Amino acid sequence: MVTRDRQRRVTITDVARHAQVSTTAVSKVLRNASGVSEAMRAKVRAAIDDLGYRPHNAARAMRGRTFTIGVLLPHIRNPFFADIIDGLTEEISASGYQAIMVQSGGRDPAAERRASDALVDRQVDGVFWVAPACARAQLEQLADDTPLVVLGRHDRSSRYDCVLDDDEVGAELAVEHLIGLGHRRVAHITDSLRSRSTALLQTIRAATYERVMTEHGLAEHIAVASTSYTEEGGYEGTRELLSRDPRPTAIFAGSDQAAFGALAAVHEAGLTVPGDISVAGYDNARVTGLAHIALTSVDQDGALMGRTAGRLLLERIGGRTAAVRFSVTPTLVTRRSTAPPDPRPKGPTPDW
């Protein structure tokens, strides 16, 4: 590598010299530590402003904190994650902490591990892990190193905090809604990655779907496409479901993203929503509310979950060790993508 002639950064030593005090004093002011007079504080702050000093993060990391929160997201394509991140950002913005995001890939355990390691190697002060797919042991190992808040896992642990919604309630709302409309052949699209049985939300949503169907005497109509919670997954899953005979009249997709794919597949098959097929999603990401999409979805307030995760993480960084579990009770938001099944054969597809 060619050495760049970047001008040397302003360091704490420069500030100390400029303010005619010790580096220790400057450090204390920076950290709001006690044992600093008001006069000292003012003098140091003035010097900091004069020189445009900013703390050098890596050097801090060697000794103590980095004021950095690491966020692990399966991928940034999911619009629901944007809601969560908005909440998180809002919550931590005043604290001086900075969130950095890394994609964990979601389905490849090795990639997920690499992403998690990358954050630990960068000495983040805490990790916010959205929808981890790894084993609980790995989460606990990480939690031993770093304050950890996990979103969307149902296994309990005393070593990290959990933020989640009650997926059993949510899935029940969706399936009951569809059955209540008169549907009997209600299908489900789930994520095939569900090794850790009851820990993963997709497992719970799928199991609840089967339970509710069974409770309504519709066990014989249970139809699950096991793909993924992505647009591609929803698309492929729906194509598979539509090829069955008789085909379902309603689809409960395990995520809004999958529901988008489902809408596309239904449309591509020349069928209408909700005329031929009702579609319900899960997450109620902000985009699903747009009138053009108007997807019926289970709302779980991503912004609140993000804010809560931020608060819990700051608390943990601050020293709390008792585990906290924050559960949101989801609600159903009905929009135009669901309707009673139409008994009559349909005419041609409308132009939109």
Next chain:
Amino acid sequence: MVTRDRQRRVTITDVARHAQVSTTAVSKVLRNASGVSEAMRAKVRAAIDDLGYRPHNAARAMRGRTFTIGVLLPHIRNPFFADIIDGLTEEISASGYQAIMVQSGGRDPAAERRASDALVDRQVDGVFWVAPACARAQLEQLADDTPLVVLGRHDRSSRYDCVLDDDEVGAELAVEHLIGLGHRRVAHITDSLRSRSTALLQTIRAATYERVMTEHGLAEHIAVASTSYTEEGGYEGTRELLSRDPRPTAIFAGSDQAAFGALAAVHEAGLTVPGDISVAGYDNARVTGLAHIALTSVDQDGALMGRTAGRLLLERIGGRTAAVRFSVTPTLVTRRSTAPPDPRPKGPTPDW
């Protein structure tokens, strides 16, 4: 802060002791430096595996590189950015570099500056800045510190690389398409943040729209809603445009995200797409291709742009100083959201 009893990390010293060599030797192996025998290399690697050693990034940052690339995104909600990041990730995955993402906020200059500073403070080896809104001077100042690749800016600089599409060609394709279908009252939704005139892509798209309209003798029908390239912006902008009399028969939204908002607003107004209003977007994010949305859009191959940005950044980190400008020529992808204007009054809205 309570001191966590995290077990001490394995350091290069531990590896050296375990392998019975010097720390210098281990460091050389880690960096693939010259002056290391094959036997030494093998011995050190074995020790690294034995102990599960991972380099401590912050310590590296104190001396040299961090093997980290910082990515600045206005926000993660835009699906087109996901395409770009996929390309970037693919390109750098083999290099040992890790991308960390920070949201820059997009419209608040102070927030954008903070985000940029946050990456510099964390000693990233290079920055990939998507759609910066700041002044060019700020970019050049950053480029003096850190290798920089900028996406989506049209101002030329010798200090950083640019990846962009030819927005003039793209906007022309979209507007010509709509006019070619027979539309005369073609409106445009742009982003109000365009202080740095010709540098920002939204300025070019808007100016091109006006130019093409004028060239076709449609200057009197120029109608621009100046909101933002978000869903909210598209929604609000479209509501404003629809309230004009006579209302436009086609809308060219400056981004797909804005087009989503436009579709929602059109639908909410009880109008159909493309029956009453044609809508075209820009970016051709992968989601717009879904049959349910089927948005006509200007394609600019985000994955290719992301891959290229990754390559250019690695080259710059490797020492290149000559500036590179990589421009993609966009193409138009026509889908069902655009059609000739309907001269007859329409009946009621179809159910989807």
Next chain:
DNA sequence: GGCCGGATGGGTAACGTTACCCATCCCAGG
């Protein structure tokens, strides 16, 4: 007046890594 304790400010040794320099060793060439 002497003493004690809290408040204030500073000195210094790490933290883990790498760049730079130096010491050996070995082999080829004179």
Next chain:
DNA sequence: CCTGGGATGGGTAACGTTACCCATCCGGCC
């Protein structure tokens, strides 16, 4: 046989910050 130089391995001083400890000062109390 001697010399020179490339290849190899190691010692050490930073990098910028903070935790810990110590010195000083001042006011109040015995």
